[in-house]
Amino acid sequence: MIDLRSDTVTTPSPAMLDAMVGASIGDDVFGDDPTVNLLQQRVADLLGKEAALYVPSGTMSNQIALRCHTSPGDQIICEDGAHIYRYEGGAPAVLSGITVTCIKTPGGTMTWELIAPSINPDNIHCSPPRLICIENTHNRAGGRVISQDIIEDIAANARKAGLSMHLDGARLWNSHVASGIPFKSLADPFDSVSVCFSKGLGAPVGSVLSGSRKFIDKAIRVRKMLGGGMRQSGLLAAACIYGLDNNIDRLAIDHENAQTIASGVDNPLLEITHPVETNIIVFAVSDTAGLIEHLEKCGVKAVLFGTGLVRMVTNLTVSSDDAKTALTALNSYTGENS
Ligand SMILES: *Cc1c(COP(=O)(O)O)cnc(C)c1O
Numbered sequence: 001m002i003d004l005r006s007d008t009v010t011t012p013s014p015a016m017l018d019a020m021v022g023a024s025i026g027d028d029v030f031g032d033d034p035t036v037n038l039l040q041q042r043v044a045d046l047l048g049k050e051a052a053l054y055v056p057s058g059t060m061s062n063q064i065a066l067r068c069h070t071s072p073g074d075q076i077i078c079e080d081g082a083h084i085y086r087y088e089g090g091a092p093a094v095l096s097g098i099t100v101t102c103i104k105t106p107g108g109t110m111t112w113e114l115i116a117p118s119i120n121p122d123n124i125h126c127s128p129p130r131l132i133c134i135e136n137t138h139n140r141a142g143g144r145v146i147s148q149d150i151i152e153d154i155a156a157n158a159r160k161a162g163l164s165m166h167l168d169g170a171r172l173w174n175s176h177v178a179s180g181i182p183f184k185s186l187a188d189p190f191d192s193v194s195v196c197f198s199k200g201l202g203a204p205v206g207s208v209l210s211g212s213r214k215f216i217d218k219a220i221r222v223r224k225m226l227g228g229g230m231r232q233s234g235l236l237a238a239a240c241i242y243g244l245d246n247n248i249d250r251l252a253i254d255h256e257n258a259q260t261i262a263s264g265v266d267n268p269l270l271e272i273t274h275p276v277e278t279n280i281i282v283f284a285v286s287d288t289a290g291l292i293e294h295l296e297k298c299g300v301k302a303v304l305f306g307t308g309l310v311r312m313v314t315n316l317t318v319s320s321d322d323a324k325t326a327l328t329a330l331n332s333y334t335g336e337n338s
Contacts, residue, residue, distance in 0.1 A: 002322040005303040007199040007315035016242045023238035027231050035234030039241050043208040047193050048184035051216035053209045054237055056228050058170045061194035061207040063091045064222045065166050068215055072097030074130040075120050080104045081140030084133050084168055099127045108141020111150055112157045132158050135168040136175050142273055143280030145175045155189030170196040174278040177251040200251050201243030202316050205236045254279040254314040257323035264327040269335050279314045291333055298329035
C-alpha cells in the first residue's frame, strides 16, 4: 500500500532505530536526560530562541503555548482552518478558557488588514486580545507556505498593539525547504514556535516548543500538569535528533513527488483546491468515499479531509514511482462504482 493519508504514517528507519537504541538516557522530569536536553538545545539554536521543550505531540505543544500566553477569558486570533482551533478537540476552551476568533481568508493567508477589524477593543464588554497564531505551512490550505513578508508585517503591527505571536510550525521544515528562508528568519517574528518531529522528519513521537527562557520555564510546569512530563524520553528524542540531521533536505523529494501528482492530474471529476507548494494535495470531489475506495483498489491510501475534500500527503515512505502510481490511480477514477 502507498500510504498518502498523512506524513505521520512513517515508522523509524533502521538507522533511526539504531540512534534510538544507542541513546544516553535519564529521567527527564528531573532534567537528567542528556538526549532530551541536546534535542531541546539543538532546536532552540536552530530557531534562534533562548530555550525549548520536548513534548509528546504537536497538539500538546500548541496548547501549552496558548496556556502560557493567555489568561482565562482572553481572545486569541487564528486563521479559519487553523489546526489549533479545528483539530485540537476544543482544547483552547477546555485547557485555557480562552475565546478564539477565526479569520476567513481566500487562500489560508491572514494579513494585518484582515486581522485588525477582529481584534477586540479595550472595553469592559470584550475579551482582552492577547495572541495571534499563524500556521506555516498551512495544512488546510493545502500545505501552503505563508509569505514571510506578510508574517513580518503582522508581527510588527501585533507588537504595536501589544499582542504576542505563536507559530504552529508543525511543518516548518517544509516551509524552509520550499522557500529557502533560514529557520531563524522564519521563527524570528514569533514569541513561541512549535515544530513536529513525527511528520516529515520521520520520527515516531514528539514536538518541540521554543521561546524565551521565562516562557519555557512556565511551559515546563504546564507540560507536567497536562501529564506530558516523560521520563526516559531520550529514546524518542534520539529519533528526533536523527531526523534533524538526516531528513530535512530530503523533504525536497516529497515536494517533487507532490508536484508529480499535482501537475499530472487530468480528471474532470477532481479539482485541486490550492496551489501545491510542499507535500500536501487537497482534492475537491463530489463522491469522497467513492474516490477513496477507488484509490484503495489501486493500492493507494488517501484521507477524507472534510465535506467534499480528500487529502494526499507525500512522505518519506513514498518513492517517485509510488507518486506515479498514485497519479495513474487518480486519473483512472471514473466516478462509477466498479
Ligand atoms: C499535525 C499537526 C499538529 C499536531 O498534531 P499532533 O498529531 O498532535 O502531533 C499541529 N498543527 C498542525 C498544522 C499539524 O498539521
